Amino acid sequence: MESVTDLAVTVVNPPAAPAAPGENVTVSWTVKNTNAAAATTVGSWVDAVYVSTSSVFDANAVLISRVSRNGDLAGNATYDGNYTGPLPGVLPGTYYVFVRADVDGVVPDVDRADNLKVSSTTFTVNDAAPLVLDSPATNGNVSAGGDVWYRLNVPGGKPLRVTVDFESAGAGTVYVDYGRYPSLESALGVAANPGADVQQAVIAATQPGTYYVRVHGLTGGAFSIRADSPTFAITQLVNTVGSRIGSATLTVHGVGFSPNAKVSLIRHGTTTTRTASKVMYVGSDTLYATFNLASLPTGSYDVRVTDGASVSVIENGYTVNSAAAGFLEFTMPTVPALQLGQSATVSIKFVNSGGTDVLAPLLVLKGADFGTKVRLSDQPRPADGFSLYFLYFLPTSVDAPAGILPPGYEGSVDVIVTRAEGNQPVLSLFEVNSGKSIPWSYYQSTFRPMGMKDDAWKGVLANFLQTVGSTTTTYFAALRNAATYLASVGTPVREATELIGYLLRQADDPFPGGPLHEATDAAVPIAGLGLHWTRTNLKSVEGRHRLGRLGYGWVDNWDFGLVAEFGGSPSQFGNIALNAGLNQRIFIRQADGSTFRPRDGGEEVLRFDGVRYTLTGHEGAELRFHGDGRLNSMQDPSGNRVTAGYDANNRLVSLTHSDGRALTFTWNAAAGGQIASVTDPDGRVTQYTYSAGQLVTVTGPGGVEKYTYLGGAPGQARALASITAPGGVKTAFTYDSRGRLIRRTIGGMQAVSYAYGLDRGVTATDAAKSTLTLLPNVFGRIAMQRDSSGLTTKVTNDADGKPIRVETLAGQVWSFDRDDEGRMIAMTNPLGHTVRYAYDHHALAAFTDARGNTTTFQTDSYGRATAITQPGVNNQPGLSELFVYDPAGNLVEKTNRRGNAIRHLADSEGHVVRTLFADGAHIDYTYDSRGNLTAAANVAANGTIINAAALEYDAADRLTKVSYQPDNRFLQFTYDAAGRRATSTDQDGFKLTYLYDAASRLSSLKDVTGKTVVKYTYDAAGRLIRKDNGNLTFTTYVYDTAGRTKTLTNFARTGQVNSKFEYTYDSAGRIAAMITGGVTTTYGYDLVGQLISVTTPDRNITYAYDAAGNRTSVTDNGVTTNYTVNELNQVTAMGAATFTYDADGNRRTMTDGAGTTTYAWDDLNRLIGVDGPTAGSLDYSYDVFGRLFTTTHNGVTTTNLNDPAGYGHVMAQYTPSGLLARYIHGLGLEARQAADASRTFYD
CATH class of the missing domain: 2.60.120.380 (Jelly Rolls)
Structure with a gap:
């Protein structure tokens, strides 16, 4: 048997001298056929030369050149390779050179590992x-x-x-x-x-x-x-010739454009002007302007863009001629000879050879037989290999509205042709005729979404037909409009099936964002997964007509199931669809028949063991399904499991956690087979009633919630019309004839209206005429948004729909680098500072801030952090926080960077019953059967109770009383029918009553005598416009078109102005100036919004920051104070003052001209003591909720009475002699009431 060649690169010589990109470099290498017994290798092959900053070859290596090797190579023989040529564009630095012999694998080789070699030395790449x-x-x-x-x-x-x-x-x-x-x-x-x-x-x-x-x-x-760097200018014009017999589109590139820009043609040397009939705003750098050139004199025209006060003109930038009307000419390629299974890319070229715009026609490309498969090159190859022998598409433009081909426009469409079987591929191209009637009743089954019910399809189809019309002319126009819009928001589509899919999604649900309503009716605090029952109303037409176990239009959070891709029970003989509500993922059957992988490329794996299906996530989470597709169980990586139980009719009757607790369900057959009630482990019941299959009431511990729905046309039918909350507050929804939400009110007020357009997204307008326009892309993600002030944000996404760039009209840019799995590995902010992320399998492994300081993360097999190590300081090793978990995934121990362990002891239901600190002190917790905290105590190491709290609840789990020890003080709360706080009363009988308007907004507070403490007035948009205090002083608020505070005025009880503040804003929406008392203060910001200057008539302050956002200096009227920051971004010096920190980052000392102040902290990093020459002696203690409880200053103690709900306000303060003051909170801190009952009000 003949021996096989073994090509080995033995020597690689890098360039002898430094070089910059574009300069010539010389690389040489030697290759040896190391198999001495091998026969002579005959033929030619290619060696590849790379450069890299790493000595380990990876995907970051940059190819310099491919060098052909021709001739024979006998066993044990060598040859020398050489490349002399320009260095490609690589960043400056030190580089290794790699050579890979026979990079294409032409030569049979016994060992390809030695085909690659790196140079032993490096060379320097200089900057350009x-x-x-x-x-x-x-x-x-x-x-x-x-x-x-x-x-x-x-x-x-x-x-x-x-x-x-x-x-x-x-x-x-x-x-x-x-x-x-x-x-x-x-x-x-x-x-x-x-x-x-x-x-x-x-x-x-x-x-x-x-x-x-x-x-x-x-x-x-x-x-x-x-x-x-121009601020406003036309920089380039494209498509600059048009005929006077019709319309033509001009592309204007430039800088500083806004959506309000106008484009005009002015005949050079005259005043003859023609304004664009339509201007499409693509971004601050691009406008598409369509002109009706009819009857304009031929000749040269200046192009002018006007945007507010900004004007830019390019003279002789456009030519009007009298050419014939536009028409398309196509050049069809010949498909090269293909073997069975082979593919080739061919390019169909087209040109508008006339003088007016041509609307992109619908084309069909067909193979001569079924064995030829065609798809666009920018379409991903189907995971299951499915494609057709024909292809419908639009020949769209790139640098113009996608559906319009301007005069002279030349373009191409690349198509991948596969010879799947049969004869050599032969292609034919046809234009689909316009003006023809379309029998949609015949074709509708070909594009009806799989699984869509008849009632839903009637509504979606009716909406779709309103868009596409009944002729090929109107249908083509809809496809063009969709293609133009999608290209303008960065997701171009030209294949007809994809465009139809987009139009169908718009017909079904054009409103971006989440559901109209969501509610949780049962929840059990529990380890791991948790056990809760949440229902969501679906806003789409399809969703409204979906009849589920909670009636039409509702899904629950356990609504998972498997079906065959094209309907019916799942089978190992075809693909399988995972349904979660209306969301669906397709899993492709693998060759073994029992394994299925997601079509979208995810890492989950679905397996069938002959009895059931198991879907396993990347960290071990599992979804299990019965053989008929019903959900069997859900399990988290820690082994916590919830199992679904069913009755003889396969109806869900229980959800049981692995700890034994369960939610149980009853069914109401009379209501059409819907769930009648859900009961939690403590016997609390939520009941559901239905009418005609629609959920109309939900009665639970918090009261009754009512729903109404629309009837009428299929698009509107079953749409949620109103929600009446317990207490009577009604949210109402209004829809147009297509079933699109066009208005929403709360209590008959705060109206928000919505307008739609296939080419302009969705615009929300409130009652004050403030607007917000959202333009979603083909993925449904927001690609651009702008408000009524002109503040515009544009998002660029990658092919998977993940953001890679965000920019604003204010000149701010954020860019995001992602790895092959779509995870963010770097983010660069508008100042050019970059933070970086690294991953270990699926968990974050390291974070490096913009100053180069790295924090590392160690994780367990479930992705939970077990250690977080901060950067080291002064070349010392970094310190770590350590975390330990129990088998259920609960955190049971945390060791801080000072080495103090904090342990959490839990009961069988996962509730923390004791938090134990390193010194033996602890916090004890007690719960009722519902999991509500009923008692807690801070206990010293010697067993003495430092402070404690007892809590009481009503039947709806709302806090009704909290009592504090050791002072026997308490707060009691009552609630109205809507579940809002109605009163608050303390142990002394001090009572506040809270009143609300029809829109459920806080309207006033009254004291125990019925006297008004504060009153609030709102405008039609729900914004606070006046606050009246109990002492008859008042404050008014005025807003700009974007809803930002424009003027705030405080008045005395006589109506005289006490103070007035006027605000203006910059292009990024930040406060640019404030005028008060006749004095103007201006503010300057850098590109990330950090304050860099404050200027008043007699003072100028500037601020500087490092890459991580730490302040490095303040200059006040020319006097500079410098800051020093360490690797942990801690300020260690500020002018003459110096600071030290403990291992957890808490300030330990401050030394300045007055002396040294020391700070003490507990294991939870709460400040417990300050001692210094200025502050004196301060000691702090905290209640069981972690809020400040006592402050002792030089031996005098003040105790807080805290409201544990909401924002945790301090309701009162006491000294050993009694009450110091009470604090009254409404929308903010409104008044202070002293011990003598006198009140001070806050503006």
């Missing part, structure tokens, strides 16, 4: 030549196919424009990227007209740091290059 912002142009020369590279330092927050002027058209093109050299396939800034003699690459919003520029040669030649 500098390009200085706002400086004169730099001259250069690029060869055909070559590159010239530049680096550019940018302060950030402003647009960046790089202009390249080539000596001739076709010489080259330009690319710009941030923090890396741009590739030809991916760059932040790309010339809109590659190949033109003058090109501009624009980045609308920049982050501070280094940008890299690549001038790539086409035919090559001389050029000049310049970078600047």
